[in-house]
Amino acid sequence: MISTQNIRFAYGKDAEFNFPDIATLAGQSLLITGGSGRGKTTFLHILGGLLRPQSGQVLIEGTDLATLSEKKLDRFRGINIGLVLQQSYFVSSLNVLENVVLASWLATGKQATDKAKQLLQELDLNEHLHKLPSQLSIGQQQRVSIARALINQPKLLLADEPTSSLDDENAFRVADMLSHLAKQYGSALIIVTHDQRLKDRFPNQISL
Amino acid sequence: MITKIAWKNIWFKPLNTALSIILLTASVAIITLLILLDEQFEKKFNANIDGVDMVLGAQGSPLQLILSSVYQVDAPTGNIDYLEAKTWMHSPMVKSAIPLAFGDNYRGYRIVGTTPEYLTKYGAELKDGKVFDKNFEVVVGSEIAQNLGIKVGDKFFGSHGDAAEGELHEDHAYHVTGIASPTGKVMDNLILCNVPSVWAMHDHEHEGSEGGTTGEQHEHEGHDEAVADIHEHEDHDHETHAEGEEHDHEHEEVAISEEGKEITAVLIQFRGKMGFITWPRLVAQNTKMQAASPAREINRLFTLFGIGLDALQYLAYGIMLISGISIFIALYNTLKERKYEFALLRVNGASRLQLLLLVLIESLLLCITGFIFGTIVGRVALSLISGSSESEFKISFNPLEFVWEKEGYLLGLTIFVGVLAAVIPAVKAYSLNISKTLANA
Numbered sequence: 001m002i003s004t005q006n007i008r009f010a011y012g013k014d015a016e017f018n019f020p021d022i023a024t025l026a027g028q029s030l031l032i033t034g035g036s037g038r039g040k041t042t043f044l045h046i047l048g049g050l051l052r053p054q055s056g057q058v059l060i061e062g063t064d065l066a067t068l069s070e071k072k073l074d075r076f077r078g079i080n081i082g083l084v085l086q087q088s089y090f091v092s093s094l095n096v097l098e099n100v101v102l103a104s105w106l107a108t109g110k111q112a113t114d115k116a117k118q119l120l121q122e123l124d125l126n127e128h129l130h131k132l133p134s135q136l137s138i139g140q141q142q143r144v145s146i147a148r149a150l151i152n153q154p155k156l157l158l159a160d161e162p163t164s165s166l167d168d169e170n171a172f173r174v175a176d177m178l179s180h181l182a183k184q185y186g187s188a189l190i191i192v193t194h195d196q197r198l199k200d201r202f203p204n205q206i207s208l
Numbered sequence: 209m210i211t212k213i214a215w216k217n218i219w220f221k222p223l224n225t226a227l228s229i230i231l232l233t234a235s236v237a238i239i240t241l242l243i244l245l246d247e248q249f250e251k252k253f254n255a256n257i258d259g260v261d262m263v264l265g266a267q268g269s270p271l272q273l274i275l276s277s278v279y280q281v282d283a284p285t286g287n288i289d290y291l292e293a294k295t296w297m298h299s300p301m302v303k304s305a306i307p308l309a310f311g312d313n314y315r316g317y318r319i320v321g322t323t324p325e326y327l328t329k330y331g332a333e334l335k336d337g338k339v340f341d342k343n344f345e346v347v348v349g350s351e352i353a354q355n356l357g358i359k360v361g362d363k364f365f366g367s368h369g370d371a372a373e374g375e376l377h378e379d380h381a382y383h384v385t386g387i388a389s390p391t392g393k394v395m396d397n398l399i400l401c402n403v404p405s406v407w408a409m410h411d412h413e414h415e416g417s418e419g420g421t422t423g424e425q426h427e428h429e430g431h432d433e434a435v436a437d438i439h440e441h442e443d444h445d446h447e448t449h450a451e452g453e454e455h456d457h458e459h460e461e462v463a464i465s466e467e468g469k470e471i472t473a474v475l476i477q478f479r480g481k482m483g484f485i486t487w488p489r490l491v492a493q494n495t496k497m498q499a500a501s502p503a504r505e506i507n508r509l510f511t512l513f514g515i516g517l518d519a520l521q522y523l524a525y526g527i528m529l530i531s532g533i534s535i536f537i538a539l540y541n542t543l544k545e546r547k548y549e550f551a552l553l554r555v556n557g558a559s560r561l562q563l564l565l566l567v568l569i570e571s572l573l574l575c576i577t578g579f580i581f582g583t584i585v586g587r588v589a590l591s592l593i594s595g596s597s598e599s600e601f602k603i604s605f606n607p608l609e610f611v612w613e614k615e616g617y618l619l620g621l622t623i624f625v626g627v628l629a630a631v632i633p634a635v636k637a638y639s640l641n642i643s644k645t646l647a648n649a
Contacts, residue, residue, distance in 0.1 A: 041647050050555065051643040071559050078557015085646060089548040091213060093220035105209050107557040148556070160646075 001025045002047065002156050002188050007056030009042055019043050019056075020206060022190075026155065029179055029189035031198060034208030040192040041160055043208070047190060048158050049077045061155050078107030082149030082187065084178070086161035088141040090133035096120065096144050097129040103148045112151060119147045123177060139170035143177065150181055157187040163195050175201050210562055214569040224538040229578045231531030236582020236622060238524035241589050242517060243614045248605045250510070253279070256393050257502045259304075259329050262487055264293060265473035270500035271509060277308055277473035278502050280318055280394045284310055287470035288497050290403075294466075296491070301483045302476055304329075309406040309471040312366035312377060317352050319366050319382070319399045321406035321471070327388060329475070330395040336360050337386035343405045347386040351396040360384055366409065377409055407469055528625060531578065535571055536629040543633050550637050551645040560638045567634035568627065575626030579619055 003023035010016040017039040024030045034040050045051040047058060049065045058065045060080055068076055090099045097116055104112035120129060123143040128136055133144060142162060149157055159178060163171035175198055182189035191198065199205065218225045256278055265273040266286030275282035290307070297305035306329060309321035320326075324339045327347065337360035340347050348358050358364075363381040382401065390396055476499075478484065484501065491499040550563050587607040594605040 042643075045643040045647065048555070050646070071561075074554060074557055074559045077555065083555050089552040091217075091549050091553070093216040094213065098216075102209070102213070102553075103556040106553065106562075111209075 002058070002060050002190070004047070004059070005057045007043075007046060007053045007058065009039070009046060009051070009053045011042075015039075017042060019046070019208070022206065024188040024190060024204075026186045026188055027183050029182060029191070029202055029204060031202040031205040032190065032192040032208060033194060033199065033205060034192075035194060038208040040194070040208060044158055044160050044190070044192045047156070048081050048083055049073050075107075078103075079152055080155045082152070082154035082157045084142070084145050084149045084157070084159040084162045086164055088133070088138075088145040090141070090144070092132065092134060095130045095132055096125065096136070099133060099144065100148045100151055104151045107152045116147065116151055119150060120144070122181070123147050139166055139174070142166065142170070142174055146174070146177060146181065150185055150187070153185045154187050157182050157185075157189045159189070159191040159193075161193050161195065162191065163198060164193065168197065171195070171197055172201075210566050211569055211573075214566055214573055217566075218570050218573055221538070221542065224534075224542075225574065228531055228535045228538060228574045229581065231527055231534055232575060232578025232622065232625075233581040233585055235524045235526075235528035235531060236579050236618065237585035237589060238520060238527070239618055240583050240586030240615065241593075242521055242524070243611050243618070244586065244590050244605065244607070244609060245593075246517065247611050247614070248609065252393075252605075253506055253510075256330075257506060259477050260475045260502050261478045262476040262483060262499050262501055263473055264288070264296060264305075264476055264491065264497055264499050267496060267498045270498060271505045273473065273498065273500045274502045274505040276310075277475065278394070280320075280398060284472045285498075287472055288474075290466055290469040290471050292495060293471060293474050293497070296495075296497075297474055297476070299483075301478055301480065301487075303479045304477045306475040307403055307471045308473045308475065309403045311406040311410055312368055314352075314364055314366050314382070314399055315356065317349075317356075317397060317399055319346065319401060319406075321401055321403040323402070326400060326475075327395070330391050330393050332388040332391045332395050334386045335389045337384070340385055340401050340405075343402065343408050344380050344382050345385045345405075346382045346399050346401045347388055348384055349388050349396040349398045349400075350390040352399060353387045358384055358387070360387060380409055403471060528621070532625040532629045535574055535626065536632070539567060539571060539630060539633040543636055547637075547640060547645050550640050551642040554640070554642045555646075563637040563640070564634045567637050568630045571626040571630035571634075572623065575622045579622045583615070 001024060003021070004019065005021050007019040007021075008017065009019070019039070022030060022032075032040060032043065042051065046053050049058070049068075052066065060076075063076065063080075065073065065076070091102060094102060097113070097120065100116040100120060101111050101113050104110060104116065117129065120126065123146060125140060125143055125147070128140060128144075133141055136144065142165075146162075149159075157178070162178065163174050166174060178189060178191070179202070181187075191202065260278055263273055263277050265277060265284065266288050268285030272282050273285045276284040293307070296302075297307070304325060306323055306325050307321075308326075310318060311321065312319040327333075327339065332349075334347065335350065337347075352358060362384045364384075365376050365378055365381055368375045368377060382399070382405075388395060388400075476483070476487075487499040488501070491497050553563060553566075554560075590605050591607040594607065598604040
């Protein structure tokens with residue numbers, strides 16, 4: 001589970017954000033909405049340990065992210081946090097399966113090949129295991145990044161505009177998979193988006 | 209795993225990779241070749257000088273005298289009078305003196321009239337048979353025996369001069385009494401007999417025919433023969449064309465006396481150091497001969513070579529620098545598109561250090577691949593060179609020799625270039641701001 005307290009972050013003097021306190025339990029989901037410029041992505045990066053806040057506390061499973069060194073934070077992030085981004089990035093020289101397996105190796109030092117295959121199968125990517133990511137459609141790529149985010153069964157699954165570049169059909173499909181799999185793996189799911197389509201699907205919402 | 213990613217990454221851009229590897233291969237190959245040539249050439253040359261302090265021969269180019277009498281590659285400068293040479297050979301300063309008389313060849317291999325001391329000087333033992341004793345008995349060098357399949361007891365006719373097409377001496381056959389053991393020196397490619405054999409062989413000759421026609425004809429001082437009729441060009445064995453040849457033509461006597469006889473050169477070893485200093489001047493002042501020091505002449509030759517070798521070496525280092533720059537540019541260019549990849553690796557739990565290593569390993573993989581190819585290509589080149597130098601100068605090189613120290617330095621240098629090329633990209637990857645990178649996507 002994840003909870004935050006009094007998080008404040010500023011880019012220079014002009015842009016200062018004070019984020020609301022949130023708390024999400026395992027298996028629950030939370031939708032954070034807000035127009036552009038409200039610091040959605042910044043908040044998500046703070047939650048994911050990519051950015052350190054000026055003040056305030058992020059607690060994930062009882063660990064205060066601020067207490068971790070850079071190296072420990074990398075490690076912690078790899079094991080406990082899965083991240084799905086608006087645009088999918090991959091190691092372009094590795095195929096789909098290798099990209100997912102790589103995430104497990106980076107976090108745990110072990111290559112969870114079987115689990116990656118199973119996960120990709122659940123995401124309906126069975127036929128694309130040995131293709132390069134660049135050979136897939138955007139929707140397929142997004143599903144691969146979901147598989148990658150979930151391979152280590154993270155405590156927290158973060159998604160940054162996961163559907164904004166997808167058409168309706170794919171957007172709903174991705175949203176379904178995210179909430180379904182987050183429940184299945186017992187991860188707390190937090191999505192930041194301005195995508196109106198998602199607002200009906202996730203009852204827990206806050207607005208920045 | 210990092211290495212695997214690095215490996216996949218470098219092959220993901222095959223053209224960039226190929227360019228970097230080709231450049232590295234070229235520079236490493238040239239340097240390897242130079243290292244091996246330098247090492248082996250000098251060793252080969254110096255091995256043959258061992259125990260030869262001074263060479264006594266006809267006037268002319270001292271370098272030519274050394275090349276012809278010690279290395280058997282160039283034409284002799286001419287002939288000297290045996291009796292006159294003998295007075296010098298018996299000088300108290302001289303520890304040993306080995307006469308050499310050139311005259312004939314057998315299928316391109318020189319037949320040299322000398323004394324059995326020549327064998328001991330080059331550390332050759334008899335693998336088979338016994339040392340030449342009577343006229344026309346010969347000991348055959350190991351390589352010739354192997355190449356031509358000569359055995360003890362075989363007989364053959366020599367051809368006049370130095371080229372295989374020379375006129376055949378059909379009056380006397382040479383009789384093989386011994387096969388020498390391999391020495392790795394010029395000895396392996398010579399056929400040795402006693403000096404009187406050479407005289408006797410030519411006592412019956414009445415036509416003075418120049419043997420080689422295709423090779424360069426050197427100026428032969430003290431040459432008394434007519435450069436005339438060229439006949440009997442058998443088309444086989446074009447082995448030794450590089451040399452015109454010199455021979456003593458004795459037309460007057462049939463009986464073999466030393467009176468008026470000529471030889472080609474004498475290899476001298478001194479007792480003390482005095483001879484080194486005094487002989488060149490004494491010989492030049494008092495006789496028509498010259499005394500040349502092999503060490504000095506070879507040194508001179510190496511200095512001449514050295515300029516060319518140095519230039520080649522600078523060229524190779526230049527190519528290596530370019531390959532370093534090419535690796536740098538390749539890594540740096542892809543960094544822009546790969547920064548998301550790096551950010552992603554960080555998100556997935558990779559540490560900064562792992563990213564640094566990834567870039568470094570990519571560069572090193574290129575360098576080590578280039579080094580391995582270069583080492584192989586350099587050796588292939590050497591074996592090609594060896595093939596042609598073998599047939600032309602009877603000098604062969606061993607491509608399988610490893611000069612560990614120098615090649616170790618070369619490997620070190622290659623790795624250094626790799627690290628240097630990767631430093632800036634690697635540090636950039638290390639200090640990547642993931643949040644910013646992903647937010648600006």
